[in-house]
Amino acid sequence: MIGRALVASVLALQVPLVPAAVREACDPPRGTMQSSESWAQKRLDPRRVWSLSTGAGVRVAIIDSGVDLRHPQIRLAGRADLTGTGYQDCVGHGTAVAGIIGAQYMQGVLFYGMAPGARLLSYKQTNSERDGDPGLLVKAIKSAADQGAKVINVSIATPDQPALRAAVEYALAKDAVIVAAAGNVRKEDGTPIPAYPAAYEGVLAVGAAGPNGALAEFSNVKTPVAVLGPGQGITATWPGSAYYKDLDGTSYSAPYVAGVAALVRARFPSLDQAQVRQRIIATADGATGGGKGAGMINPMQAVSAVLPYEPANAPVVAPPPPSPLPADAVAKVPPVDQDAIDLALLIAGSALGLTLLVAVARIMIPMGRRRGWRPGHSE
Structure with a gap:
């Protein structure tokens, strides 16, 4: 009360x-x-x-x-x-x-x-x-x-x-x-x-x-x-x-x-x-x-209200804007490593070629076995 x-x-x-x-x-x-x-x-x-x-x-x-x-x-x-x-x-x-x-x-x-x-x-x-x-x-x-x-x-x-x-x-x-x-x-x-x-x-x-x-x-x-x-x-x-x-x-x-x-x-x-x-x-x-x-x-x-003609020492009603971040606050992006990119592309290409080779082998080998490894001939 x-x-x-x-x-x-x-x-x-x-x-x-x-x-x-x-x-x-x-x-x-x-x-x-x-x-x-x-x-x-x-x-x-x-x-x-x-x-x-x-x-x-x-x-x-x-x-x-x-x-x-x-x-x-x-x-x-x-x-x-x-x-x-x-x-x-x-x-x-x-x-x-x-x-x-x-x-x-x-x-x-x-x-x-x-x-x-x-x-x-x-x-x-x-x-x-x-x-x-x-x-x-x-x-x-x-x-x-x-x-x-x-x-x-x-x-x-x-x-x-x-x-x-x-x-x-x-x-x-x-x-x-x-x-x-x-x-x-x-x-x-x-x-x-x-x-x-x-x-x-x-x-x-x-x-x-x-x-x-x-x-x-x-x-x-x-x-x-x-x-x-x-x-x-x-x-x-x-x-x-x-x-x-x-x-x-x-x-x-x-x-x-x-x-x-x-x-x-x-x-x-x-x-x-x-x-x-x-x-x-x-x-x-x-x-x-x-x-x-x-x-x-x-x-x-x-x-x-914010009145532009009021003295500079008057309190600011709106929250002040955040201060700028220092230059080292955000880590810089590292430079591009071209050698690493080339190596990665080579490895990826080799892997793709090997994959294709395995796929072809899985098709051709059974066919060769059925013919007794004899060469095919056209009619």
Whole structure:
């Protein structure tokens, strides 16, 4: 059975006292105890990739509503509560995101994450269905970068602000791949505007696609989308050791891409964050039209494609060709011995002549005996 204990070294943030009123209000929607294999899992097929990479050792920061540790498929390498409301996930969103990225594979369970070998770090930035305090988002991004997170998942959309831009630039300089949701367009929102941090340069912005591969109608086309991830009719882990079905939103597309980023970072440790982002974009399944970017992510291509413009020191995915054999590895053919050939032909000819002589003798001798060795005569 999968253990639930945290790694001894957790994020260096103090645990606040949680008021009783807050604890009582923590009541996420009820999930189901039955898991299912969604179209997203069938389409991306992460198990096929695990022979090449599971994302082993890559730190992935999840800036969200917290993560429920009671779920048997979720392991955390560290956690931090920035809200002052405790670590528990009172929304369910953070637990779903964590599962999409790195839920452990369990025999008989149909749901599993993209990169089960990744080391998940949970930063609780909100305690409601809203996006929470942008100031806490800034703090979480910087803290994750300082803790060595190589992938940072931000399923949050806010307006542009200098502090957030600076935090993104700080994390990128620390070689973190920042994956962010492109944002959802709601009817009450009016005219869509770019969502941040997804719209910042250097961020891997993710739009949402449905089961038919088409862009989801709610996916924000004003944000400069880099790639698409599954974001409609999603199944994921949920608080209470449960699962939730039919989840929609670009905030659920982003963790699929974050999982692929972890797979790539483990497979190609010499690539920097910009090169990892470029590889994910270059290997996506091509698409056309606004809001689609390079198309749907392709995990297998992302970890196996050989890209000619990558640095020479990047690991070679295909097995290297065998080295040339040394000159003396194969014995040379000896020169032709003509005398031996002539002798063999002479012996063979003599044997054939002797054989013919014996055959003639076997015919003629009996005939001579019958005539008393008298010469024959013609009539």
